[in-house]
Amino acid sequence: DADVTQTPRNRITKTGKRIMLECSQTKGHDRMYWYRQDPGLGLRLIYYSFDVKDINKGEISDGYSVSRQAQAKFSLSLESAIPNQTALYFCATSDNRAPRGNEQFFGPGTRLTVL
Amino acid sequence: TQLLEQSPQFLSIQEGENLTVYCNSSSVFSSLQWYRQEPGEGPVLLVTVVTGGEVKKLKRLTFQFGDARKDSSLHITAAQPGDTGLYLCAGAKVDSSYKLIFGSGTRLLVRP
Secondary structure, three states: OOOEEEEOOEEEEOOOOOEEEEEEEOOOOOEEEEEEEEOOOEEEEEEEEEEOOEEEEOOOOOOOEEEEEEOOEEEEEEOOOOHHHOEEEEEEEEOOOOOOOOOOEEOOOEEEEEO | OOOOEEEOOEEEEEOOOOEEEEEEOOOOEEEEEEEEEOOOOOOEEEEEEOOOOOEEEEOOEEEEEOOOOOEEEEEEOOOOHHHOEEEEEEEEEOOOOOOEEEOOOEEEEEEO
16 A cells, blocks of 8 residues: 555646645655656655644745645645646655654655646 | 756666766755656655765665765666666755755666
């Protein structure tokens, strides 16, 4: 069974629609992250959370919001999707208690297309 | 903004050849990680290097962290088709090591 799961795996939507991407983990990690991946740009951090009450903006948070519903669940919302938000979105987790707490474990990704 | 530059961006080689991928920055990192990503999947951690000058080996893959902790390299010996994928380096910031700065990636194709 996958430790970090994302739903949906693929989504096509139209400009202006509200979209929610969901992430769940069974690793018991406290930290969770949302990234987007674009060709030639690597992974860029959108939001991260250290626990249910701690949410932080990453380098490209404009146009996105997040919710940490439980330690195991972290969702990403696009309130009004626009075409330049077309990308691959990845959720990741890390364990603050690990010797090098920054090693991250990624979900399989969501391919989002905004028309 | 801290940047990690990876080179080359794309590499196509024949099975059995050797290759080196580079990851460079003007910033110092507390540690550096290498990930491999295959189509339709998320990145998977290969290795973490922490100490300046550190060398780690993972079968045919050799990873090195620069003495000044600003750069790293990945060397693959006798590449195989199973090595095909996107290789990403990621540096952990000194003041906030939970944040990773990712390079843009090197896409490797190993032809049989």
